[in-house]
């Protein structure tokens with residue numbers, strides 16, 4: 001491969017990377033997508049899901065889940081959305097309003113009717129509403145035209161859809177390609193170095209060259225790639241991870257039927273989010289097994305769940321050994337406890353019994369790369385032609401980040417295509 005092979009190299013194919021790749025391919029640009037994970041069909045079985053899910057440690061026994069496969073973590077996400085915080089981005093010099101209009105026109109984005117929701121989610125909504133909580137139902141990225149005969153998980157939009165569109169328009173996708181660093185010459189990105197996993201035991205170091213490099217390897221991986229590429233001060237103010245707990249109870253009398261879950265909730269005191277935690281069966285089972293609740297893993301239809309997530313400030317850091325570490329504060333724990341209390345109340349009122357909570361986890365990692373500090377309004381680093389577009393650049397007040405990342409990907413692609 002030589003310098004003129006690609007207009008752009010996209011590292012990672014989650015919603016950030018997939019959107020940039022799709023938009024640039026649609027504009028006729030020559031694209032290379034390097035994806036660390038494989039490209040096996042998303043079967044949804046326990047083994048298949050376990051093989052793509054990975055956990056990143058962010059503190060003492062605090063893990064964050066991500067997915068290593070084409071489409072990134074949207075391969076297992078719920079499909080819920082919240083509108084991007086337009087004001088926050090405007091203050092950073094980025095106007096996402098046009099991109100949001102485009103996404104609303106292009107993607108199936110709507111509040112789902114009750115027929116497509118899990119009966120458990122409906123019971124939870126009744127309980128929360130009766131207790132006086134403002135239980136808001138968010139729009140989901142679900143193509144309801146595929147649900148004529150009822151719930152089907154394939155109706156959920158994932159970033160894989162955009163990768164497929166990019167490939168149809170001529171983009172090259174290489175799977176099992178883990179980018180190690182960006183190649184920089186005279187302060188300018190010229191390509192990447194990556195490890196291609198050829199077989200289980202055999203790998204090979206390769207290089208690829210392109211005019212622009214867009215790092216979109218997710219909140220955990222991108223800061224590491226940037227640091228290895230010589231970008232200064234990465235994670236110098238630490239990171240946020242939005243700590244969370246899940247609270248579950250057993251419940252009887254609900255229909256076994258499956259449906260979309262995890263699309264409703266309420267905000268308490270401005271930064272404690274309490275919401276529907278009724279996952280699809282496979283994810284539920286994985287979660288229970290990870291929490292050593294072997295018996296509960298078989299009680300999916302008899303379990304009702306509420307998730308609690310709190311927004312915390314920046315802190316901790318990215319250590320020399322590429323591990324993230326942060327100690328949660330007393331205030332973070334107090335907020336988690338307050339959310340847990342509300343979750344228990346809603347579950348009890350819904351008829352739930354044998355209530356228990358999971359260990360503390362992390363919802364998503366971000367804040368290690370900051371717009372206006374590490375990136376300009378073109379999402380470009382101090383090294384020219386090197387851009388970042390994924391969860392690592394999102395400000396603290398973004399949760400449920402997928403819609404924001406799709407808008408950000410469209411925004412970046414528009415800017416890049418002007419100079420390509």
Ligand SMILES: Cc1cc2nc3c(=O)[nH]c(=O)nc-3n(C[C@H](O)[C@H](O)[C@H](O)COP(=O)(O)OP(=O)(O)OC[C@H]3O[C@@H](n4cnc5c(N)ncnc54)[C@H](O)[C@@H]3O)c2cc1C
Nearest residue numbers: 012014036068072073078079080179218390391400401402
């Ligand atoms: C269980 C669960 C449910 C969720 N539900 C929702 C929801 O309902 N709504 C919502 O908005 N968000 C949800 N999220 C969060 C959402 O999925 C993520 O925030 C989003 O996918 C982040 O996008 P990203 O592009 O930053 O990273 P990712 O989606 O993680 O994509 C990064 C990609 O880069 C690849 N990669 C990593 N390292 C390298 C490397 N060195 N070289 C090449 N490729 C690499 C990875 O394999 C991956 O494909 C959920 C998350 C989880 C775990």
